[in-house]
Amino acid sequence: MNSQQLARRMQRVRPSPTAAISDQVRTLEAAGQSVINLGEGELDFATPDAIGYAGIAAIIQHQTKYTAVSGTQELKAAIAGKFARDNQLRFSPEEIIAGSGAKQLIFNALMATLDVGQQVIIPAPYWVSYPDMVSLAEGEPVIVACKEQHGWKLRPEELAAALTPATRWVILNSPGNPTGAVYSAQELRALAEVLSDHPQVLIMADDIYEPLRYDQTPFSTFAAAAPELAGRTLTVNGVSKSHAMTGWRLGYAAGPAWLISAMQILQSQSTSNPSSVSQAAAAVALQQPAEFLDDWIEILDRRRRHVLAMIADSNALYASAPAGAFYIFANCQALLGRITPEGDTLADDKALASWLLQDAQVAVLHGSAFGTPGYLRIAYAVADDLLAQACQRLLNSLAKLG
Ligand SMILES: Cc1ncc(COP(=O)(O)O)c(C=O)c1O
Known part of the structure; x- marks a missing residue:
């Protein structure tokens, strides 16, 4: 070779x-x-002990077989509960998918939706994997340089200038890697206002760092700040950063059923369900208060x-x-x-x-x-x-x- x-x-x-x-x-x-x-x-x-023990219990109880591709009922119920409790978002099981890390879900979402040359707006500084994933899916990353003096956050006028008829997605990551920037509900609403004129654009809200905030900075996720666009928003999250579970490889996403179903088909022909043991542990992680x-x-x-x-x-x-x-x-x-x-x-x-x-x-x-x-x-x-x-x-x- x-x-x-x-x-x-x-x-x-x-x-x-x-x-x-x-x-x-x-x-x-x-x-x-x-x-x-x-x-x-x-x-x-x-990883907190109670979560680790939930994983051990899953092994001892032989929860070690294939599960439904998009996740067990128990895990999906825990994910729905998390979204309702923390984000005031309601999702049915068909609108939820678990995967082997948030990374895999982002990849699947892009693979499922991008045709050759379709554009994805990525505010910079960005998480290193977004542009490469877009390119792999044959899309075109459109990098928008955010400004340090704007707290590294995408401004509505910058978003408006980057949108074209070929735009398929805009990716928002809050709290952000690598800057730690956190968007307020008001800032998200201002971006939503721009997007309301572009019905072909999907919004990916990567909330993987959600609970890790300082100085009582409030958190708002895009679908909650702009409910009128929730029908074309994919909210991505996971337990890697929230519960120190990077090695368990367990992420989840929620959004419109047509998109979740397409992501599930891709997953069914690639990695299948995320680890059954990790799913059992994550269900406990998402149900318990994060003391x-x-x-x-x-x-x-x-x-x-x-x-x-x-x-x-x-x-x-x-x-x-x-x-x-x-x-x-x-x-x-x-x-x-x-x-x-x-x-x-x-x-x-x-x-x-x-x-x-x-x-x-x-x-x-x-x-x-x-x-x-x-x-x-x-x-x-x-x-x-x-x-x-x-x-x-x-x-x-x-x-x-x-
Ligand atoms: C912004 C962002 N999104 C997604 C991920 C991927 O998380 P996971 O470990 O759940 O695949 C990371 C990991 O570093 C990240 O920084």
């Missing part, structure tokens, strides 16, 4: 930069270096402040406090063009991230991976002592730049 034997579609997809940095970290660690990884989009918390959450937010908030303090001390990086998720998207433009002790010029954010990995042995991601050059994404969901060490190492390295 050589690369000439690969399908043409492979030219439309790049390996995930987050996975690439994790590979680099593993290589450096294998060479004996002690790298601190602030590149990973994953909470360091353990652990206050503690998690307190810990994450402390870490967020720690990184912001490091940024202020650096006199070179700049970032405002993110309202949600666990990333800081720091402006590093003042560092570009500076010279390393080895005599190399840091031409761009990628060179800076790569030098920090070598010199500070701290992994962060370059903003260009998220469609926004001149920034670094610092993920702070790592243990306090490691984070403190990483911040100190970053400060020490930055001070060496000429």
Whole structure:
């Protein structure tokens, strides 16, 4: 097998930069270096025990067979209950699907709806997978650069300018990866007003970071803020970030039955049902009050402040406090063009991230991976002592730049 034997579609997809940095970290660690990884989009918390035990119970009770492709009745009831309780949204079982992570559901939704050349509006900075998934589905990603001074949020006039007759989707992610930006109900309504004139456009609300918010920032999801557009909105969520269950691979989505049914057909011919064990655990996760959450937010908030303090001390990086998720998207433009002790010029954010990995042995991601050059994404969901060490190492390295 050589690369000439690969399908043409492979030219439309790049390996995930987050996975690439994790590979680099593993290589450096294998060479004996002690790298601190602030590149990973994953909470360091353990899945809460009650949820883990629900998974163990599912195994012991032999809930280890195929299930309905779109999820068990119990899980769908728990998902419907979650949407009703937290988002005031009502969905019937035909309007709900569970899959192997939110990622798979987003992929299936795009594959099920995009024809060649149809456009998907993706506000930047964006989660790295959206444009590649759109390209794989033979659609055309239309990247709209949001502004730092607008809190990294898409403005109605920017959305209006990007819409064309070929637009099929607009993707909204709140709280956002990599910026932590959280849209208010009012901001979502203003976007909905623009979309009301474009009935062919579907809206994808990626709410995967929903409960991870600071300073009592309220949460609103698009279908609840703009009920008149709920019939063409797909709300995507999952337990990866809300319950520290990334490895369980369990996401869910709710929207119009015609779309859910198409996603189910694709899923039935690819991955089938998500793991039966994960479904049982997720049903418990979604039914129980998230008592652990206050503690998690307190810990994450402390870490967020720690990184912001490091940024202020650096006199070179700049970032405002993110309202949600666990990333800081720091402006590093003042560092570009500076010279390393080895005599190399840091031409761009990628060179800076790569030098920090070598010199500070701290992994962060370059903003260009998220469609926004001149920034670094610092993920702070790592243990306090490691984070403190990483911040100190970053400060020490930055001070060496000429
Ligand atoms: C914005 C966003 N959406 C979706 C996902 C995928 O989540 P899952 O682990 O449920 O596939 C991630 C994971 O990093 C994410 O950051």
